[in-house]
Amino acid sequence: MHNLTLAQTAQALADKQFSSREVTQHYLDRIARLDKNYNSFITVTADLALAEADAADARRANGKADFLTGVPFAHKDIFCTKGVRTSCGSRMLDNFISPYDATVVEKYRAAGMVMLGKTNMDEFAMGSSNETSFYGPVNNPWDTSCVPGGSSGGSATCVAARLVPGATATDTGGSIRQPAALCGITGLKPTYGRVSRWGMIAFASSLDQAGPMARTAEDVALMLGAMAGFDPKDSTCLDKEVPDYLADLNKDLRGLKIGVPREYFGEGLNEKTAAQVQNALREYEKLGATLVDISLPHSALAVPAYYVIAPAECSANLSRFDGVRYGYRCEKPQDLSDMYCRTRAEGFGEEVKRRILVGAYALSAGFYDAYYRKAQQVRRLIQQDFIDAFKQVDVIMGPTSPSPAFAFGAKGSDPVAMYLEDIYTIATNLAGLPGMSLPCGFVDNKPVGLQIIGNYFDEARMLNVAHRYQQVSDWHMQMPAGVAV
Amino acid sequence: MAIERQQVEQLAHLARIALDESTLSRTTRSLADVLALIDQLQAVDTTGIEPMAHPLDAVQRLRADIVTEPDQRDVLQAIAPAVQDGLFLVPKVIE
Numbered sequence: 001m002h003n004l005t006l007a008q009t010a011q012a013l014a015d016k017q018f019s020s021r022e023v024t025q026h027y028l029d030r031i032a033r034l035d036k037n038y039n040s041f042i043t044v045t046a047d048l049a050l051a052e053a054d055a056a057d058a059r060r061a062n063g064k065a066d067f068l069t070g071v072p073f074a075h076k077d078i079f080c081t082k083g084v085r086t087s088c089g090s091r092m093l094d095n096f097i098s099p100y101d102a103t104v105v106e107k108y109r110a111a112g113m114v115m116l117g118k119t120n121m122d123e124f125a126m127g128s129s130n131e132t133s134f135y136g137p138v139n140n141p142w143d144t145s146c147v148p149g150g151s152s153g154g155s156a157t158c159v160a161a162r163l164v165p166g167a168t169a170t171d172t173g174g175s176i177r178q179p180a181a182l183c184g185i186t187g188l189k190p191t192y193g194r195v196s197r198w199g200m201i202a203f204a205s206s207l208d209q210a211g212p213m214a215r216t217a218e219d220v221a222l223m224l225g226a227m228a229g230f231d232p233k234d235s236t237c238l239d240k241e242v243p244d245y246l247a248d249l250n251k252d253l254r255g256l257k258i259g260v261p262r263e264y265f266g267e268g269l270n271e272k273t274a275a276q277v278q279n280a281l282r283e284y285e286k287l288g289a290t291l292v293d294i295s296l297p298h299s300a301l302a303v304p305a306y307y308v309i310a311p312a313e314c315s316a317n318l319s320r321f322d323g324v325r326y327g328y329r330c331e332k333p334q335d336l337s338d339m340y341c342r343t344r345a346e347g348f349g350e351e352v353k354r355r356i357l358v359g360a361y362a363l364s365a366g367f368y369d370a371y372y373r374k375a376q377q378v379r380r381l382i383q384q385d386f387i388d389a390f391k392q393v394d395v396i397m398g399p400t401s402p403s404p405a406f407a408f409g410a411k412g413s414d415p416v417a418m419y420l421e422d423i424y425t426i427a428t429n430l431a432g433l434p435g436m437s438l439p440c441g442f443v444d445n446k447p448v449g450l451q452i453i454g455n456y457f458d459e460a461r462m463l464n465v466a467h468r469y470q471q472v473s474d475w476h477m478q479m480p481a482g483v484a485v
Numbered sequence: 486m487a488i489e490r491q492q493v494e495q496l497a498h499l500a501r502i503a504l505d506e507s508t509l510s511r512t513t514r515s516l517a518d519v520l521a522l523i524d525q526l527q528a529v530d531t532t533g534i535e536p537m538a539h540p541l542d543a544v545q546r547l548r549a550d551i552v553t554e555p556d557q558r559d560v561l562q563a564i565a566p567a568v569q570d571g572l573f574l575v576p577k578v579i580e
Contacts, residue, residue, distance in 0.1 A: 206538065206539065232546075238541065238543060304522055304525040305526060307519060307523050325561070326561075333576045334576070335577070340501040344501055345502050345504065353500075353512075354515055356500045357500055358523075360499045364496070371526070374527070377534040378531060414518055416518050416521075419519075432541060456540075456541065
């Protein structure tokens with residue numbers, strides 16, 4: 001049952017090959033048996049899942065089922081789920097039972113999908129290895145001595161380990177695409193404003209975007225269709241019709257122009273990773289696409305600009321965690337100031353505190369123009385690079401991350417070494433463009449991701465481009481040892 | 486740009502994060518690494534470039550000025566660290 005894709009699971013439910021209760025129980029059993037090897041879940045909601053599965057089966061019996069009704073999945077623990085702990089990977093929210101559902105959660109609930117639990121993540125989505133989680137690191141299913149990537153490391157791992165057919169995730173600087181690459185699955189970060197951010201715990205509000213993770217582009221298309229759309233509760237969500245992402249999946253790729261940015265193949269890229277990406281590009285040529293050499297001249301500025309903008313926005317967003325209304329409060333505060341300072345010192349981990357301090361620095365009096373305003377200007381230069389490129393090409397392709405999964409602790413104590421992990425993914429967040437990652441090979445038995453960057457609201461084309469590749473390759477069907485049982 | 490210990494103490498105060506002696510020196514070092522990274526921006530000529538706030542230059546929507554949220558005080562206070570008579574309790578502010 002766990003070898004079926006999400007689309008195949010939905011079809012099998014429609015064909016009454018098994019019930020939602022049966023498939024839900026099957027996955028819950030797998031989680032109970034195998035997740036001790038991975039730590040991909042923070043909370044497993046078994047009773048709730050079985051109740052939702054029964055409701056889905058009843059809905060189907062009444063002829064009211066949607067295509068995804070009864071399909072099990074997991075939410076990243078950044079989405080507020082009513083009545084269920086929503087920790088965001090932090091001690092600060094370890095005791096936080098959300099009083100409401102995020103819009104994405106509401107939408108999946110309305111579709112009749114069955115939540116199995118909440119997945120592990122870097123604290124407040126700040127990290128590229130899942131090592132900053134209060135609930136401990138997640139082990140990569142391909143090599144448990146390596147990280148799964150982050151921040152959506154739990155979601156990527158539970159999909160790769162066949163503990164769920166699909167999972168939700170979020171991406172502020174690469175947090176969907178990089179773990180998808182490192183775990184050998186498919187993930188998509190939509191255009192900024194495509195999916196509602198309401199009820200998704202904010203990190204950097206001008207960059208955060210929710211998206212799906214699954215094994216195939218077809219599965220991702222199904223999950224995206226169910227989560228996208230206008231939401232008046234998110235002031236940055238865009239009022240634009242959601243297309244049928246399945247409609248063009250099989251479209252012929254002859255005539256497709258693929259931009260290959262030379263800046264994405266320079267120094268810092270693992271040679272073996274580069275070779276796998278080049279193989280994928282050659283495969284696209286066989287499918288009738290043309291490769292176009294392009295330049296994104298401001299690429300090198302993406303990481304520095306991001307590490308002004310994201311910390312600045314995070315320092316503002318995380319000021320709400322003060323120990324007054326919900327979440328952690330320190331023991332025996334002496335006075336109000338002591339309560340704020342110790343609550344935040346004890347409730348946040350080291351990386352979160354570092355980013356809050358960097359943000360406070362960038363926004364402090366006298367530095368605003370030199371840092372925040374400057375970074376927002378550079379952000380426009382980066383966006384202009386992409387606008388110019390999309391005049392010549394339909395999609396852009398390159399590596400998702402500079403190398404395959406690395407060992408725990410490998411990035412050491414220098415935070416900048418970890419930040420450079422997202423060197424190829426950050427620019428799309430700054431520009432607000434959609435990006436995705438799909439498996440395109442292995443290096444030393446560890447998966448490599450191919451990144452596809454699309455134009456604004458061009459997710460349907462990206463999914464088509466990814467799907468056609470998955471019709472002629474089987475990287476996305478490979479299974480890590482140890483998950484077959 | 487180098488950052489002094491004293492500046493880090495000031496930032497920690499602004500951010501309301503208590504830092505003890507041992508974390509202070511470690512934090513100062515790691516902030517210096519990050520600031521060296523972001524200082525690369527200073528070399529870029531951005532004269533005349535409009536700062537970008539929203540990738541699609543969307544503007545804030547307006548809505549009618551009517552109450553849309555129901556009263557959920559009891560639900561919201563149920564998860565608070567300390568409440569009394571419908572109020573959030575904090576340590577004494579005024580003597």
